[in-house]
Amino acid sequence: MDDAVQMLVDLLMVSAEAARAETGQCRGPYIRLQWSATNVHVVYLEALRDLSQTGRYAWGVAALVHMYDQLNDASISSSRQLGDYITLLQCWIYKHFPSFTESTADQDYNEDSLRACRWIATKKTGKSIHTPTYKERLDRLQISDVCWIPYGEHRPVRDFHLISCYSDLLRWGPVVVYYRPERVMRQFGYTQTISTLPVDSWVSYDDIHERWIHYSDHMVPADEVCVVSGQCASDYMDWFFLISHPFMTPG
Template sequence: MIAATGLDPLIRCSVITTDPGLISAFVERWHRETSRFHLLVGEVTITLDDVSSLLHIPITGALHSFEPLATSDAVALLTELLEVTPDEATAETLGCTLFANKSATHVHVVHLQAFRDLGQAGAFSWGVAALVHLYDQLNEASQAPTRQIAGYISLLQCWIYEHFPSVHRSVVDDGYAEASPRACRWLTGKAQMAEIKGAPYRARIDALTVTDVCWMPYAEHRGVRGYDLISSYTGQVRWGLIIVYLRPERVVRQMGYIQTVPPPPVRDSLTGTDIDDR
């Protein structure tokens, strides 16, 4: 049943130990206006190709339109689909990965609508959903009053590992099979994560040169997960009511091209249907 949803690769992808210092150092450099990390070596970001290569979940397919839920609707949905009693549904918690909020163990019940029909769930673009949610959380976490970040942190952390090998101390699993999602290759441990706080990571990031960055890390993985042209799409994408911008023209070095001066950010005003059509 899990395989039918297209989400079964996530069973193997999650990094057990997160690295708060590393994550914070990159979040501080996120600019919501461009949907990019702004570093001294240039702009970089997590693309649909990164999601596809790291997680092996689909980046093409339908984008879900959620119906607003009142409390009674949410309880009814949990009772119907999870087969719990109304009393249990009121206090139900849903563990999650792609749509984690700051509680780390809860997800909004509205996402359960996407799994009403598990056969249909496999037609959704889960890669877009993951990226939309992570961008949205980065937009919030980069603001001064915010002290936490939600979203699928394994995706962000493994992306850093792939593109910035000189910044972190994680190691590649000797038993990793190239046919597996790329995120499965990274090993982390609590000891090595506890050693480094945010300040040393900031210094390492600022000391990077262009040659220190692995702009295209998936060359040997292309036989398993090829580059899909949809990863070059520029414009708005959405998941439910959350809308973010994809701007690959600002990071063409991550696609093997010479980076020119990118155009200024634009703000489109599109309906959900217009976004889906594009």
């Protein structure tokens, strides 16, 4: 917290008292946009300290790390909100579950544009659907209702890079999360197999950095390419029903 306050003083040129009041209001090393609305981790400010260096950062990883961190918090039963850059997750849901959610597609969109530009954001539909309805729709989903390769149409514009199969810890500043692509191999076009559970052990920032630099040593083995969309190994579904919670509402 002291480091966050000092960063706000140095980079935003606010008083230490105002910085402490803001981080206290956010209950952590965060600030609110324009001192209001969505909370933003101050580590982003550190990344913008030297604007000449911003083009060298892996911003996609940064967005992913913070979204995963927020999803970890949102999975706690007492959580009531989800912060960070949710557009990435929202667009994935639109494409992955086309029959589940109602969205407005931009008729002028072409695949040369950014993927998020495919849909037009509106608040009307989201407010009209209540949480129990979403849970019921999830429970009724069939295999044919899911788009298992949501980025297939976009591949001619954005190639699939093997670094996407890196499986280990990701870090942005002090925020560290697990990245486990072996759990979603179908969206890469590979047959889904049973994945091993991660081993919780302390890893230094330097170790995480070293693993990322040598990502080829920490890759998920890409086994068989899917013959049909959504293909999985013969023993996968039995295992999935044993370790997961396949239904949102009580039977």
